[in-house]
Amino acid sequence: MSSRIRDRFRYLKKDGRKAFIPYIMYGDPDERTTESLVLLLEDIGADIIELGVPFTDPLADGPTIQSAAERALAKGVTLTKIIRAVSEMRKRTDIPIVLMTYFNPVYKYGTTRFVKDASRAGVDGVIIPDLPPDEAGDFIKEARGKDLDTIFLLAPTSTDDRIKLAAKSSRGFIYYVSMTGITGSKLSINKDLKESVKRIRSFTDKPVCVGFGVSTPAEARTVASLSDGVIVGSAIVKTLNESPSKLKRSVMALRKAI
Amino acid sequence: MKKGYFGKYGGRFVPETLIPALRELETSFRRSISDQNFKDELLSLQSTYIGRPTPLYFASRLTDRLGGARIYLKREDLGHTGAHKINNALGQALLAKAIGKKRVIAETGAGQHGVATATGAAMVGLKADIYMGSEDVKRQALNVFRMKLLGARVIEVNKGSQTLKDAINEALRDWTTNVLDTHYVLGTVFGPHPFPTIVKYFQSVIGREARKQIMKAEGRLPDYLIACVGGGSNAMGLFNAFLNDKVKMIGVEAGGEGIRSGKHAARFAGGSVGVFQGCKSYLLQDRDGNVLTTHSVSAGLDYASVGPEHAFLHDSERVTYTYATDSAALKAFELLSMTEGIIPALESAHAIAEAARIAPKLSKKNVIIVNLSGRGDKDVQHVAKIKGIEL
Numbered sequence: 001m002s003s004r005i006r007d008r009f010r011y012l013k014k015d016g017r018k019a020f021i022p023y024i025m026y027g028d029p030d031e032r033t034t035e036s037l038v039l040l041l042e043d044i045g046a047d048i049i050e051l052g053v054p055f056t057d058p059l060a061d062g063p064t065i066q067s068a069a070e071r072a073l074a075k076g077v078t079l080t081k082i083i084r085a086v087s088e089m090r091k092r093t094d095i096p097i098v099l100m101t102y103f104n105p106v107y108k109y110g111t112t113r114f115v116k117d118a119s120r121a122g123v124d125g126v127i128i129p130d131l132p133p134d135e136a137g138d139f140i141k142e143a144r145g146k147d148l149d150t151i152f153l154l155a156p157t158s159t160d161d162r163i164k165l166a167a168k169s170s171r172g173f174i175y176y177v178s179m180t181g182i183t184g185s186k187l188s189i190n191k192d193l194k195e196s197v198k199r200i201r202s203f204t205d206k207p208v209c210v211g212f213g214v215s216t217p218a219e220a221r222t223v224a225s226l227s228d229g230v231i232v233g234s235a236i237v238k239t240l241n242e243s244p245s246k247l248k249r250s251v252m253a254l255r256k257a258i
Numbered sequence: 259m260k261k262g263y264f265g266k267y268g269g270r271f272v273p274e275t276l277i278p279a280l281r282e283l284e285t286s287f288r289r290s291i292s293d294q295n296f297k298d299e300l301l302s303l304q305s306t307y308i309g310r311p312t313p314l315y316f317a318s319r320l321t322d323r324l325g326g327a328r329i330y331l332k333r334e335d336l337g338h339t340g341a342h343k344i345n346n347a348l349g350q351a352l353l354a355k356a357i358g359k360k361r362v363i364a365e366t367g368a369g370q371h372g373v374a375t376a377t378g379a380a381m382v383g384l385k386a387d388i389y390m391g392s393e394d395v396k397r398q399a400l401n402v403f404r405m406k407l408l409g410a411r412v413i414e415v416n417k418g419s420q421t422l423k424d425a426i427n428e429a430l431r432d433w434t435t436n437v438l439d440t441h442y443v444l445g446t447v448f449g450p451h452p453f454p455t456i457v458k459y460f461q462s463v464i465g466r467e468a469r470k471q472i473m474k475a476e477g478r479l480p481d482y483l484i485a486c487v488g489g490g491s492n493a494m495g496l497f498n499a500f501l502n503d504k505v506k507m508i509g510v511e512a513g514g515e516g517i518r519s520g521k522h523a524a525r526f527a528g529g530s531v532g533v534f535q536g537c538k539s540y541l542l543q544d545r546d547g548n549v550l551t552t553h554s555v556s557a558g559l560d561y562a563s564v565g566p567e568h569a570f571l572h573d574s575e576r577v578t579y580t581y582a583t584d585s586a587a588l589k590a591f592e593l594l595s596m597t598e599g600i601i602p603a604l605e606s607a608h609a610i611a612e613a614a615r616i617a618p619k620l621s622k623k624n625v626i627i628v629n630l631s632g633r634g635d636k637d638v639q640h641v642a643k644i645k646g647i648e649l
């Protein structure tokens with residue numbers, strides 16, 4: 001496991017706290033803003049930063065993140081640039097950084113080369129929503145060799161055998177998708193969510209973090225109480241785009257709630 | 259070969275949420291196609307509802323005009339709703355019913371698959387929502403109205419390039435959200451496993467019939483098969499019955515304004531291997547793995563990737579892939595209309611264009627079968643506009 005992510009969860013556990021994992025799209029609205037935002041989020045108390053890699057066809061994302069990707073692509077952001085930027089950021093921060101990317105940019109980059117370059121740049125983990133563990137054999141092997149965490153997703157539709165597979169294939173944490181849906185959908189906190197996290201935990205000791213649809217501090221608090229960490233994406237991306245002056249306050253409120 | 263793969267192509271590259279549904283679909287599909295009741299119902303509807311077998315027509319005036327090989331047309335344009343798409347849509351509507359889903363969704367480019375799905379849904383009694391890029395809504399206004407008449411809801415997609423790929427993204431997002439009660443009727447031999455296999459199964463009736471028909475007409479197998487390739491379902495449907503024979507096969511992609519212009523949808527001539535919308539195949543993409551916008555005069559061929567089995571047949575050189583430009587397709591559209599009294603779909607006109615190119619070079623003893631995948635009524639308005647004629 002990447003030592004940064006592992007250390008973070010150990011430390012949180014000792015403190016009895018849950019992870020706060022904000023997601024931002026790299027390059028939205030521009031690269032400089034993203035870089036200062038990473039430092040700001042660290043200051044506010046983020047535990048892990050998820051950096052979105054823009055892609056033309058983000059089929060697991062709702063309109064908010066789709067638009068963010070379009071803005072970033074219009075700025076010329078590429079996976080290559082993001083890896084280089086992480087390596088620059090590493091001069092100033094040690095916060096765990098996870099890339100959230102669709103598979104094709106990684107495939108085109110070359111998975112072997114990607115694993116090597118990303119881990120060397122200081123990327124700690126990767127989430128690839130359209131790469132289920134069944135298709136990720138070689139990628140997992142290569143990532144293991146370089147201490148790059150592979151974080152797989154589970155969903156309300158996942159069966160027991162799939163939970164076992166994702167748990168076995170994941171390093172760092174397991175990403176539980178709170179609903180059958182895309183990012184930015186409305187969250188419904190119900191018994192199912194609690195049961196699902198419990199079911200995953202019956203198969204693994206790895207941290208289980210929950211994302212998709214978490215938007216308000218109240219939701220974040222509830223989700224945190226059920227899991228090991230909370231991922232907030234669309235809500236932050238939206239505030240950053242629509243009312244950037246409110247961003248700091250709203251992220252602080254999320255942090256406090258978790 | 260790894261399950262769900264054709265050589266190194268194919269696979270199941272979709273969000274986890276959909277994986278259980280795809281596995282369930284695979285199981286139900288296997289069960290259905292070995293169930294005699296299902297097979298009987300399909301067979302009966304193919305004949306009484308679609309109007310199969312579709313004729314294999316000897317195009318004698320086209321043959322004379324071109325002065326070479328004897329050209330036959332497999333008349334998928336004569337099937338119900340006017341294109342081969344109904345073969346798959348009806349099959350999948352029956353499958354959806356067998357699985358117990360109440361609602362179907364589909365993407366559509368030319369609108370033919372949308373019309374076919376709306377038709378299948380109406381016939382089986384399912385609710386249908388059809389995603390269509392707004393660019394295509396403009397190009398294929400007639401089909402939009404047909405879908406509505408058939409009781410389907412047409413959802414316009416105004417994201418990205420506003421064409422077929424964006425409609426597929428939206429359909430996949432919808433399916434991810436509503437997977438528990440919805441079946442996704444994918445319209446071509448593309449997407450995550452088992453779709454390429456399911457769609458090939460339902461389209462293979464084209465080649466099975468054509469094989470018998472040409473044996474009857476000519477007493478021998480053809481020398482060439484020619485079909486246009488969007489996702490590749492009409493081509494796969496025709497080719498599949500001949501893959502083990504000494505028959506040359508040509509798949510024709512959309513050359514748009516030419517490969518060098520960058521405005522085309524010729525994945526084999528201009529693309530490279532990538533992973534897109536559920537499977538690994540050839541893809542029109544940039545250096546960074548982002549998907550390029552495509553162009554074709556025909557909405558049904560205007561797509562950035564191609565069915566994974568075609569990628570396999572391309573690499574193994576079993577099938578030759580070429581392209582026809584917009585202008586070649588438009589010429590062929592008029593050629594077939596005037597010589598044979600058949601107005602082809604602009605998609606099918608790409609296959610006609612290739613036949614017109616090679617037939618004169620072949621001997622009069624050679625036999626070509628062209629898959630006439632659809633009729634051209636839906637394109638008449640668009641062609642008039644291109645010619646600067648106001649209707």
Ligand SMILES: Cc1ncc(COP(=O)(O)O)c(C=O)c1O
Nearest residue numbers: 370488489490491492558605632
């Ligand atoms: C008449 C017709 N032919 C061909 C196609 C292309 O699809 P495929 O390559 O799957 O046959 C379409 C798609 O809409 C179509 O409507």
